[in-house]
Amino acid sequence: MSGPVLEVRGLTACIAGQEVVHDVSFEVPASGVTAVLGRNGVGKTSTLKAILGLVERSGEVLLDGVRVDAERTDRIVRRGVGYVPEDREVFAGLTVAENLRLAERRATGGRGRSGTDSRGTTAQHRELVAALFPELARRAAQRAGTLSGGQQQMVSLARALLNENRILLVDEPTKGLAPKIVGEVAETLAAAAQTVPVLLVEQNLQVVERLAERVVVIDAGRVVHTGPARELLDDPEAVQRLLGVSTGSTTGAGSTISTAEAEADR
């Protein structure tokens, strides 16, 4: 049994001088999907950003057992961390092809400046992206800002999947999408999770049930529960208590986690 691909120990994150994530610790195993759950505004997105160094942070972040919390964001990403941000964040003024070209990384295979591996794009990954998102090839010359939400999500996922990664950090990929597109995004993530572990922030419990093996529940910036996804979703009382969702079913399927009275997530 291999060790966790990602370890987070005592992570805190600050936004505009205010601490929004407090002493968060969890591990992500080397396979499968680990879902980060919690009401809106409890610090899920900030946790992902803190792992990447996109916000002010302290604490330890280990990738494959190596501490990376002192490194810049781009270095961490080149170690093999694919990031699909909340709200897609495609480059609206760039074409689809340019968005994808920008995301392609060159592997250095241990010859990077720090001597560490830098994972990049391979022909195999390009083929995978072409197979998963044939529509993007047809829209290669279209400006990303003119795409629909679902198409922009494809671009955002494709950017991450173009490279060899050790882990994918995916933040609310189904947010604001039509039910049919939600299913397609979930299928894509399921396919990706066959080869790379995924840390997924998700509000849609149906998607969580479909994809996740483990869950980390955050409330008010702290981890309040970790364990198998099935165990949580099969316990309506726990779902109600931890996520504020009244499922009316045994799984919570189809429910969306409610908004907390807490501060904004970002």
Next chain:
Amino acid sequence: MSTLILLLATGLGLGGLYFLVASGLSLIYGLMGVLNFAHGSFLTLGAFVGLAAANTVGADTWGGLALGLVVGSLTGAAAAALTELGLIRPLYDRHIEQVLVTVGLSLASVALFEGIWGPNPRNITRTDWLTSTTEVLGARVPNTAFLNVLAAAAVLAGIVAFLRFTRYGLIIRAGVENRAMVTALGIDVRRAFTLVFAVGGAAAGLGGVLATQSLNYVSPHMGSSLLIFAFIVTVIGGMGSLTGAAVASVVVALLQQLANYYLNNTGDLIVVLLLALVLLVRPSGLMGRPA
């Protein structure tokens, strides 16, 4: 009629100079959010060093002018890259400190230039063609205006091609939109910062040498005076918009020339009023993105 032609032609030439300074300011602000008050220093240094290089082979020859333009550009690029690496990079995301550093550098560099080359303007030697005029529809247009417009058009085309067809251009265009996301794709955006400073510095250095040809002198203060109008152009065009800077350069320079002639030397006042009007009606500038 010939007076109007002359004013329009010289206005376009002046607009070319404004654009050479404003293009760098706009790119730097667009990507990095840095208001670079030291940009005029790159222009002045480029002018002095470029002219010194031109003098080695004869500033009144085409070879001397070409050498001066190349050396002026390279000097501006080197000074800008060193400024970015030494002074701006340690202060990323601390915009007030960055402004203070660039203001300090601009003041200190003028004092340095005065110490080296003296405080007073120095006359320069130019090629015969640049000292003369060409008749256009009855107006005798100074040839320096043609040179300025040509250089500005070449720089605009060069920067557009660089932004559109190179990987660094792609990084810069993406970085202007969302710098954090560029780093989250594994890209060291700091290299793009240095490159943008260097490209802006090269344009300013080129503008410095060209300004000496139009003014017929070189002075430690020429960068400061051009920088003020370049900033106005950058704000009117829209901070971060290269096309906006090009359009605003022409509009500001033409207005200035026309007002100076027809409205009793009120060109500077008219330009400031235009700036106020744009800030009131369209604060993001003619082609800038709304905040």
